[in-house]
Amino acid sequence: MFSLLCGLLFCALGSGQLASGQPDDGKRYICRAIPLSGDASCPVTLLPELNAGSQEEELRNTVMQLRETILQQKETISKQLGTINELTTKLSLCASATDDRKYEKGGSWGKEKQNTMGDVPRDPNDTIDSLGKTMQGLKDRLENLEQMRANVSGASFPSELRDLLQRRLGELEKQLLKKVSNLEEEKSMLSNATAAYRLKTESTLNALVERISELEKGGGDFKSPEQFKLSLPQRTNYLYGRITKSLPEMYAFTLCMWIKSSATPGIGTPFSYGVPGQANEIVLIEWGNNPIELLINDKVAQLPLEVRDGRWHHICISWTTRDGQWEAFQNGEKLGTGDNLAAWHPIKPGGVIILGQEQDVVGGRFDAGQAFVGELSQVNIWDRVLKPVEIQSMANCSSYIPGNVVSWLASNVEVFGRGAFKRPLEMCQERLPNA
DSSP states (O other), rough: OOOOOOOOOOOOOOBBBTTSSSSSSBOOOOOOOOOOOSOSSSOOOOOOOOHHHHHHHHHHHHHHHHHHHHHHHHHHHHHHHHHHHHHHHHHHHHHHHHHOOOOGGOOOOOOOOOOOOTTTTTOOOHHHHEEEEEEHHHHHHHHHHHHHHHHHSSSOOOHHHHHHHHHHHHHHHHHHHHHHHHHHHHHHHHHHHHHHHHHHHHHHHHHHHHHHHHHHHHHHTTTSSSSSSEEEOOOOSSOOOSSSSOOOOOSSEEEEEEEEEOOTTTOOEEEEEEEETTTEEEEEETTSSSSSSSETTTTEEEOOOOOSSSOEEEEOOOOOOEEGGGEEEEEEEEEEEEEESSTTBBBOOEEEEEESSSOTTTTBBOOOOGBBOEEEEEEEESSSOOHHHHHHHHHHOOOOOSEEEEEEEEOGGGEEEOOOEEEEEEOOOHHTTTO
């Protein structure tokens, strides 16, 4: 520890003399601490004359500095005492451990002896310096944090920046809500598409089950392979029949069928044939309040046929590419004729025949508003123009002539959609208008 070597000088305020009786030379002196081993001479720093207020302030600062120094030394001594106690405890543990150890040759510890003092510095002065540096570092960090806190709390937040951030947050919220809405719509659309696909799959499976049942029964309960009817009781886009055979290239044809419907307005589309590049190659349709129309290669001719009375009717339509001539028969009687319907256009091969739906693309994309509602039977196609007597014989039940291109057989007709069925057909005489 250091000792203080100081001469106390007193100033005679009124008389201008020192306490020793020497005259006042106008100078003031301070005391300085020097070590005992230092120079015995006491160099004195002369200070200019201070007034009473400055002297009092200087003395106050000196006292505060001395108080702070004493507190720091007191804290250092406390830490040193703690370190000494810790070292004493460890030395005691080491001393107690030596009673169970044996010394090797030369009085040295054995190789298996461990140094239990390796976790503390050997020099106390190093410990004191390390503690001082640590305390100073913590103090500096605390001051920096306080300064940063003061700067942040004291800084003013510009209103323009606040408004900009609020607007930006509002835009982000709107974008998020829009994204959530889009996801909900996509979820709903996906759910609807899944339901439609499931319905279509069920219809296909039902049709396959019915087809397998028919094959197992060998034609079903029909009296003969052609004595069945296709029933389409609802106007939908998924009830229909499909002919398994296609048409060859033809320069003339005759299409005959038995048809029964009471649907309004218009019976729909009992027959359609579509080929790649032309979905309306041959179409028989009645929609709205229009008469029945025959479409060939998308060319239209209106037919004088009336079948919307809920009774069975036998109809036949013949056509030839030569001059586009056509004829229409109902119940064996010719009701109309015309020409220039797709003249010199051959019927294209390799298409799809659909019963009960109008094709927007080959084999699909049906419109429920154009669907047929009613019953169909004995749909036959020939690649020639039938004679009127042949048509009349089929209409009055005198004979049955199957088509040479497409014949009405249970094995040639597939049914799609729950609610569409193949049922036994009434006797021919029961279908006549006067029956």
